[in-house]
Amino acid sequence: MKIFLLIYNPAAGDSYFKYRLDSFVEHMQKQQCLIIPLRTGHKNDTLSLLTLTRQYALDGILISGGDGTVHEIINAMLTLGIDLPIGIIPSGTSNDLASFLRLEKDVEACAALFAGGLTRLVDVGAVNDRYFLNVASAGLLTGVAHTADRTMKNTLGKAAYYLKGIEELPRFRAIRMTICADDVIIDSEVMLFLVMNGGTVGSFDRIAPHARIDDGKLDLLIVHRCSLPELARILISLLSGAHINHKAVQYLQASRISIESDELVESDLDGELGPALPLTITALPQRLRVFSPARTVHFKKITGFIK
Numbered sequence: 001m002k003i004f005l006l007i008y009n010p011a012a013g014d015s016y017f018k019y020r021l022d023s024f025v026e027h028m029q030k031q032q033c034l035i036i037p038l039r040t041g042h043k044n045d046t047l048s049l050l051t052l053t054r055q056y057a058l059d060g061i062l063i064s065g066g067d068g069t070v071h072e073i074i075n076a077m078l079t080l081g082i083d084l085p086i087g088i089i090p091s092g093t094s095n096d097l098a099s100f101l102r103l104e105k106d107v108e109a110c111a112a113l114f115a116g117g118l119t120r121l122v123d124v125g126a127v128n129d130r131y132f133l134n135v136a137s138a139g140l141l142t143g144v145a146h147t148a149d150r151t152m153k154n155t156l157g158k159a160a161y162y163l164k165g166i167e168e169l170p171r172f173r174a175i176r177m178t179i180c181a182d183d184v185i186i187d188s189e190v191m192l193f194l195v196m197n198g199g200t201v202g203s204f205d206r207i208a209p210h211a212r213i214d215d216g217k218l219d220l221l222i223v224h225r226c227s228l229p230e231l232a233r234i235l236i237s238l239l240s241g242a243h244i245n246h247k248a249v250q251y252l253q254a255s256r257i258s259i260e261s262d263e264l265v266e267s268d269l270d271g272e273l274g275p276a277l278p279l280t281i282t283a284l285p286q287r288l289r290v291f292s293p294a295r296t297v298h299f300k301k302i303t304g305f306i307k
Helices: 017-030 045-054 067-080 096-100 107-116 150-156 159-171 228-240
Strands: 002-008 033-039 060-065 086-090 119-127 130-132 135-139 175-181 184-196 218-224 249-254 256-260 266-269 272-276 279-291
Touching (some): 045 067, 067 086, 067 272, 086 107, 135 279, 175 218
Parallel strands (some): 002 060
Antiparallel strands (some): 175 184, 184 218
16 A cells, blocks of 8 residues: 655635545546645744654655645755655646646645556756756746735636736836856846746646756846836746747746855745845755656757747
8 A cells, every 4th residue: 555645735726626635536546546634824843844754654745735735845845855756736826847747726636646557757846955857947026926815716716826926017117137057158237037847827828838857957046127118028928828929038048057246136936935045046856756647748958039
C-alpha cells in the first residue's frame, strides 16, 4: 500500500475542495493508497507539518490549493531537504504548474495519476534564498495577486487579475533597471519583467509559448518603456495569451539572471510577495519530481525579440 501526505488549503480558489475531500480519499483507497490529510493554517505551520515526512515511509506529498500553497510547500521542502515527488490537485484561483502540465481537476483522475506513480523531473527557480516554480516578476503585474479582492478572485477567477491589472495602468511608470542574463547586459527603463520557469503565468497560457520546464533555462520577458496605450495593448495580449508583436517586448532565455535598480522595487514569486531588488535568479535543473501525465506538450526554445 502506498502512503501519501495530503496538505490542502481549505480557502483556496472557490474553497470547494474540502467538500470533495471524502470523495478523493475514497478514490485513493480504491487504488490501495493511504492518505494522511493535513489542512494549512498559518504560513509558519508548513515546516512543522512537513516534519511528519520523517515519521512515515511516504510515497509522495499531495497538495490541494493554488500557486501560493504550492509555492509555500515547495520552499519548505527544499529548505528541509525533503526529496519526495509532489502531486498537485488544482483548486486555486491560479494553478500555473498544473495548467502547464495539463493536470486534471477531477479528484478521481488525480487519484489514478498519483496511484500510477508516473513522475517527471522539473526545474526550480532560485531567487536569493527563496524558490519559485512558475514566475518571478516585478512591475505592473507584481502587485495584482496581492491587491485583487479575494471575493472577486473566487467569483471571476483569472479575470480578476485582468481587471486589476487594467486598474493599475494609470499609476504605472517605468523604472531604470540593469538586467544581466548570462552574457547579455540590458540597461533600460523597464515597465515589467517576467522570469518564467514554465510558459504559464496566472493560468494564462502561451505567455512564453516555447518554454519548457525541464531544460535548465529560464525565460525572461521584458517590457521596455512605452506609451500608456501601447502598454495597455501589451498587457491585454499578455493576459489573454495572444501573440505579442511589439518592439518594446524582449524575450530571451538564460540560466542565470541578475536584476538591479537604484529604486526600491519589490518582486513577486508565484503570486507571493518576494524580496526587493537586487535579485539573483538561477535555474536549478530537474530539482523536483512531480506526478504528471504521460503526455505533456513541449516546445523548442527561441531567443530574441517576440515577433
